[in-house]
Amino acid sequence: NLRKLKPKQRYGGNGLIEFRSTEILSSVRNSILGEEFLANYLADHDQWSIEGNEELIGRQCTKIAGKRDCVDRQTKAEKYTALIDTETGVVLKYDEMDASDKVVGGFETKYIKYNVEFDPKIFEVPSEGYAQKVY
Numbered sequence: 001n002l003r004k005l006k007p008k009q010r011y012g013g014n015g016l017i018e019f020r021s022t023e024i025l026s027s028v029r030n031s032i033l034g035e036e037f038l039a040n041y042l043a044d045h046d047q048w049s050i051e052g053n054e055e056l057i058g059r060q061c062t063k064i065a066g067k068r069d070c071v072d073r074q075t076k077a078e079k080y081t082a083l084i085d086t087e088t089g090v091v092l093k094y095d096e097m098d099a100s101d102k103v104v105g106g107f108e109t110k111y112i113k114y115n116v117e118f119d120p121k122i123f124e125v126p127s128e129g130y131a132q133k134v135y
Contacts, residue, residue, distance in 0.1 A: 038082055038091055041066055053086070056093055057109060060086045068096070075104040088114060 042048060048066025055061065061083035071078040077096035084091050095106035 038080075038094065041068060041080065044069070051081070054083055056083050057111065059092060059112070061092060062086050072096070072104075077104050080106075 042064075047069070048064050051063040051065045053060060054063050063081060063083055065079070065081045067079050068077060075096065076098040078099060080094065080096045082091055082095075083093040090109075090112070092109040092112070093107070095103045098104050
């Protein structure tokens with residue numbers, strides 16, 4: 001698990017940093033659900049196809065399946081499937097498989113809500129007890 005390694009342990013024998021393209025969390029700073037990660041695979045239209053529709057957690061999804069751009073050295077993942085929320089485009093489930101279709105990585109959303117109304121008072125910060133200071 002790359003995340004558990006100390007920085008000096010993340011380098012391979014060739015002096016380059018170890019890279020795992022199956023590490024979904026590497027894209028967290030850009031997207032918590034992996035849309036950008038998956039977009040790299042979808043760029044080549046010859047490498048994936050729409051497999052139909054499925055429902056996941058009450059949401060209608062489009063199922064796509066395709067080949068990764070390379071085989072992962074550690075997990076041997078070489079293909080993937082993804083369930084993408086048809087209405088929003090959010091990736092709700094992503095699985096990577098090896099040559100024998102064994103799932104070796106991925107994620108699945110268990111619960112999601114869109115456009116939930118919230119109380120704007122949650123952003124109010126009480127200022128009692130503070131004094132204004134001008135510099």
